[in-house]
Amino acid sequence: MTAFIARRLIISFFVLLAATFLVYTLTALSGDPLADLRQDQTPQREEKIAERTERMQLDVPIPLRYVGWLTAVAQGDFGTARNGVEVGTLLGQAVSATLQLVLAATVLAIICGVMVGIVTALRQYTGFDYTVTFASFLFFSLPSFWVAVMLKQYAAIEFNNWLRDPTIPLAVIVVLALVAGVGWAAVLGGDLRRRAAAFGVAAATTGGILAYLSFTRWFADPRLGFAVVLVVSLAAGLGATTLFAGLRARDPLVAALTTAVLGSVLSLALDPVLADPTWFLLIGLALVTVVVSAAIGYVLGGLQRRQAMSAAVLTGLFSAGLIFFDHFLRAFSGYSDLVLGRPISTIGARTPNFEGDFWQLAWDATGHIALPSMALVLISFATYTRYTRASMLEILNQDYVRTARSKGLTERSVIVRHAFRNSLIPITTLMAFDFAGVVGGAIITEEVFGWQGMGRLFSEGLREVDPTRVMAFFIVSGTAIVVFNMIADIAYAYLDPRIRLS
Template sequence: MIVFIARRLVISFFVLLAATFIIYVLTALSGDPLEDLRQDNSPQKETKIADRVERMQLNVAIPLRYLGWLGSIARGDFGVNRDGQNIAIQLGDALSATLQLVLAATVLAITVGIVIGIISALRQYSGFDYTVTFAAFVCFSLPLFWVAVMLKQYVAIEFNNWLADPSIPPVVIGLLTLIGGLTFGALTVGERKRRLVAFAVGSVVSGVLFTVLSMTRWFADPGLGTPLILAFGLAAAVGSTILVAGLQYRGPLYATLGAAVIGTLSSPVLGSVLADPTWLEIGGLLLLTIAICAGLGYALGGLQRNQAITATILTGVFTGGMVFLDRLLQAFATYSVTVRGRPISTIGARTPNYNGDFWHLNIDSAGHLLLPTLALILVSLATYTRYSRASMLEVMNQDYVRTARAKGLPERTVVVKHAFRNGLIPITTLMAFDLAGVIGGAVVTENVFGWRGMGFMFIKGLQEVDPGPVMAFFLVTGTTIVVFNMIADILYAYLDPRIRLS
């Protein structure tokens, strides 16, 4: 493994070196960096031109300029752009903005896409499978700029207007009721009568839920409350137990249920801490939650102790997330008043000159992140869903999966421990390219929503024929791609023991 990593690092170094030379030369030859100054009619025109020529070393041959840039990079100096601004500072701000924009969207797209793809594969040729396939192809074919504009119009402008009187029209409630029933029916496996019963139950639940939300004006002053947090926590306890350990042993189930109850009851106890916390305190509470859940799983897990610890930690973290979300929603009404009833923003990363407590500042960030995150998720989600479905269908037909079933192993064990692990191998390649690519920024999304991230920095550098910012962008993205592809190669050996990197 060490020899493999060393070999890849050496090869990647020379590949990056050649690529940086090509990009530098192409950028330098792409236009005239003095074009704007040549059209300047001010008395200082010649002085400005001389300053820029000296700053960008335009009187030096391009290969020599590249060698000078390479020497500065070796010393850890990114230099300055054509206006004399420090590129390292620009790069730090742009990278921070890009990570804030695309990291959450990419992680959510990967997680949700893989889960939906696996369920679709396990429910092949069902109503759910056909629906997911249709939705995936529709989302995959939508232009990103069009999706972004539609989100700005209907999820921001129209939704902000609707929040002034958040009552759901009866026609919309009827449509949501139908969608809820169809979703329940599509997720149900069995004969037609069973699916019809699931459709009826889903329709009733959805209709009652949205009617209550409309009558109570929940969207104007949202919140979960202790009963809903407990219900979600108990559902997560059962789900995580089924996924990790199965229900044939009671120890893991008791541990996860205990974690859900303890997490729900901790919300009133931690009232003073959660009034205006810091991220350091939130991180401390997360570590405390993991420690308590691990101890609970160890004490009650019995023979399935390891699985109980994993399931209990998942339940505890999920319940803690519900408590965090409840506190965030409780601050929504007061935040909406401070921003004049426009909580969903259409441009920028934050409200200018806005000050508030921890919850208000995070709602402000979430309101600015919502639209670009949704735009990126809708496009990426389709890709991960289709890849996950195809990979799982291929794996589920392998001989070792049939052998596992023939041995009498539970279906959960066959899917989670045998099929899912090997089905992740093609997805790992896709994730490596995607996670590395998003560091380069979402150029279209950043332009539509006014984010000054890596994509904005790259486009501006090209327009100004300024190799400094372009090379800083390329150096970060190129190195990230090399690193993530190496991580993917290493993960192959972990996911499939048959792969040997030596």
């Protein structure tokens, strides 16, 4: 393993070295960095030209200029931009903004895409499979700039206007109820009678909930409340038990449900503590949640102690997340008043000079990041769904999967322990490229939403013929590509023991 990593690092170093020279040369030759000053009509025109020429070393041949830049970078100095600002400062701000924007979107797209891809593979050629396939191809074919503009118009501007009087028209309730009914009927499948029952229950439930939310004007002052936290936590306990042990396993089920009830009850006692917390406090509470949940699983787990601990910990973390989300929602009304009723922003990463408590600052960050993240998730979700579905279908037809079923293993064990792990190998490659691309930013999305990230740094560097900014982008993104591809190669050996890194 050590020899493999060392060899890859040496090869990657020389590849990056050659690539940096090529990119630096092409950027320097792409235009005239003095073009704007040549049209300057002020008496200081020549002084400005001389100053920029000296700052960018335009009187030095490009190869020597590259050597000077490379020497400075080796010492940790990324140079000075065309406007005199330190590139290292611009790079730090750009990396931070890009990670906030793209990292969350990529992780969410991976989790949702892989989960939906597995379900569509297990339910091949059903209504749910056809529905997801159609939606995936639709999302994948949408131009990112068009999606971003539509989100700005309808998910921000129109939505902010609607929040002034957040009542849902009857026609919208009916349409959404019908859509929900059709969706659940497609998901559950079965014969016509079962689908009709699913359609009726889902449509009636959705319509009732929307009518209640509209009548109570819930969107003006949203919150979950103890009852919702308890019910959803119990449902999460059932799901976690199904995942790790199966619903027939009594002890893990008791441990998970006990954790859900305890977490929901403790949420009432934690109200004063969570009024204005810090990230340090929240991380500490999360660690306590893991320890207490694991202890409950250990005590109540019986002969299936390991599965009980896993189900209890997952349930505890889910309940903690619900409690966090409930307090987050409670702060919406106060934050909306502070920003004059426009909580969903269309530009930038922060509201200038905004001050507030922990939850209001969290809403400010969420209101700015929601739309660009949604634009990225819609497109990436389709890719992961299709890749996961294809990979799972190929694995499910393998001989060892049929052997596992013939041995009497439960379907959950066959899918989770045998099929899913092997289907991750091609998906790992896609994840490596995506996470490497995260550092490079999303140029179009950042331009539309005015996000000062890596993509904006790169595009402005090209537009102004500023090699220092372009090279700062290239160094970070190129290094990320090398590192994540190496991680993917190592992950192959872990996922499939037959693969050797020799």
